[in-house]
Amino acid sequence: MAFTVYPALDIRGGRVVRLAQGDYARETQYGDDPLPRAADFARAGARWMHLVDLDAARAGGYTLGTLLCGIARDTGLQVQTGGGVRSREDVARILDAGAARVVVGSLAVREPETVAAWLAEFGGERITVALDTRQDAAGQWQLPVHGWTEDAGVTLDALLPRYVRAGLRHLLCTDIARDGMLSGPNLDLYAHLRALAPGVAVQASGGVRDADDVRNARQVGCAGAVLGRALLEGRLQLADALAQEARAADAARNAGDGPC
Known part of the structure; x- marks a missing residue:
């Protein structure tokens, strides 16, 4: 299986930041230079990046169109981006600004029929559904919304098959307990998702x-991993992560070398 590394930039007020477990009161700032950082990703050999509009995630109305356009134009990176996507017009506008994929999060939980219609219209390669999840005391994976403060009343296991039937190709799933905490990705969660939706490309997010x-x-x-805080703080070198991407590509090529 192909594997993609997604170096990530979360933007708030024009600055590169990281939130601990999605808490806006627990923000760490890393500078006001997102475009040069994206260019660094490209020079290191990345093919994709993940870009999040934290202001829009809170208030709606994607605000990073100019930055997105600059990244797509100047770096050659394919950009997966979202934050505050509320309407079909938002999706179209973000794609027109240069995004390769639009990430839809909270609305994907609250209005699955709406997002399923976008998958049908724009295609499964242009939409990434982002499901942020938290395991409850009974072991169920709940899907909190409204800044992760309120459960939506639907579980991950109930919602994901609906999206599979709708043509979902790309799923970004974050274990909330690990987001921004440098505690390692939840491999049990991702193994569960692979069994639940074997045809979907799952991106690991949170804790790398x-x-x-x-x-x-x-x-x-997993078909990919999103790299946030560890990359920004130099705990992880992008070249080392990209080596895993290269190994997956080599394995895929070798697997195709056998007889027809």
């Missing part, structure tokens, strides 16, 4: 600390 975590995400069957 080092190249071993990237390798483990690949080996458990």
